[in-house]
Amino acid sequence: MLGGTEKKFGYEWDIYREIIPLHEKQFVEWISPVPLSFFKGRRFLDAGCGIGRNSLWALKAGAASAYAFDYDGRTVRVARENLKDFPNCEVGFESIYDISFQGEFDITFCIGVIHHLRDPKKAVENLVAALKPGGTLILWVYAREGNERFLRFFDPLRKHVTSRIPPIITRYIAIGLTALLKVYLLFPHCSEYLKRLKERSFRHAEAMVFDQLLPEIAHYWTRAEVAHLVEGLPVTIKHLTHTNGMSWTLIAEKAVVQTVRIQNSEDRIQNGI
Ligand SMILES: C[S@@+](CC[C@H](N)C(=O)[O-])C[C@H]1O[C@@H](n2cnc3c(N)ncnc32)[C@H](O)[C@@H]1O
Incomplete structure (x- = not known):
């Protein structure tokens, strides 16, 4: 069923619809240590693709083919x-x-979506089913580790206020907070992430703040909780990286099923066993 979260993202993507070079840098970080060149010649699935700002770089890197989907009409x-x-x-x-792909993709990736879902486990199950044996699953989600201060002071604003009011008002709040952030960034900072935030134009810093304020559901998971997302599924975790010190990138490989031929009685007779 189409809930409020998708519609709100639809509102966001209708405003911030342009893809910029910064998005390539972001995508490279979110999928690291998998390099962009890994997409060359492969078929991928981009689940909850938003404006297509991640698929674009994978396609430019020479992907063979892709299916990108989202659950909001405007965004699509x-x-x-x-x-x-x-x-x-x-x-x-x-x-x-609702996706029902079975063993069709070399890579399935899902960036910034799973942590907004009511049933993240079910979603991950579908992404794994869509993978070919030996295929690669890439998930990027918010981390609890590294966001403790943010969660204490800022997230209650999302939970209790900005996710519940009309998005147009949330946008004005985002513009105000972005102005404060820009002033804060004028001071010297040690964090590489904050240093890089300085590079963002006001509009793209505002898009980032707005994105944090909008959703009704936003899980910030511990490392163990992220690993738990794929527990019981036919995948092996290859990397679980604390990206930018505030998010998790999980890279997992789907098991290659060994087909064992069971000799039936007819085979035995023919082979004189
Ligand atoms: C924060 S955005 C991330 C978009 C994109 N992956 C990116 O990194 O630019 C979350 C996206 O998930 C989509 N979404 C939410 N629920 C979904 C669902 N059940 N199925 C597919 N997409 C969904 C939203 O519409 C939104 O575009």
Whole structure:
């Protein structure tokens, strides 16, 4: 069922629809240590693709084909426009809960989506089912570790206020907070992440703040909780990286099923056993 969170993201992506070079840097960090070149010649699935700002770089890196989907109509329209130069990429309107791919993709990735879902386990299960044996799952989610101060002081504002009011008002709050952030960033900082935030234009810093304020659901998971997302599924975790000290990138490989031929009685007779 289409809930409020998807619609709110639709509002966001309708405003911040352009893909900029900074998005490439972000994507490279979010999927690290998997390099962009890994996409060359492979078929990938981008679940909850937003405006297509991640798929674009994977396609430019030479992916063979792709299916990107999102569960908001406005967002899908923007993604189709942004990815129109790639006939090998289909953009669909679909929920991550409803996809029914079985063993079709070399890579499935899901960036910044799972932590906004009511049933993250079910979503991950579907992403793993969509992978070919030996395929690679890439998830990027918010971390609890590294966000303790943010969670104490800022997240209650999202939970109790900005996720519950009309997005247009939330946007004005985001603009005000971005102005404060820009002033804060004028001071010297040791954190590499904060140093890099300085590089963002006001509009793109505002987009980031707005994105934090909008969703009704935003899980900030511990390392163990992220590992738990794939527990019981036929994958092996290859990397679980604390990206930028405030998020988790999980890279897992789907098991290659060994087909064992059971000799039946006919075989035995023919072979004189
Ligand atoms: C924070 S955005 C991230 C978008 C994109 N992955 C990116 O990194 O730019 C979360 C996206 O998940 C989508 N979404 C939320 N629930 C979904 C669902 N059930 N199925 C598919 N997409 C969903 C939203 O519409 C939104 O575009």
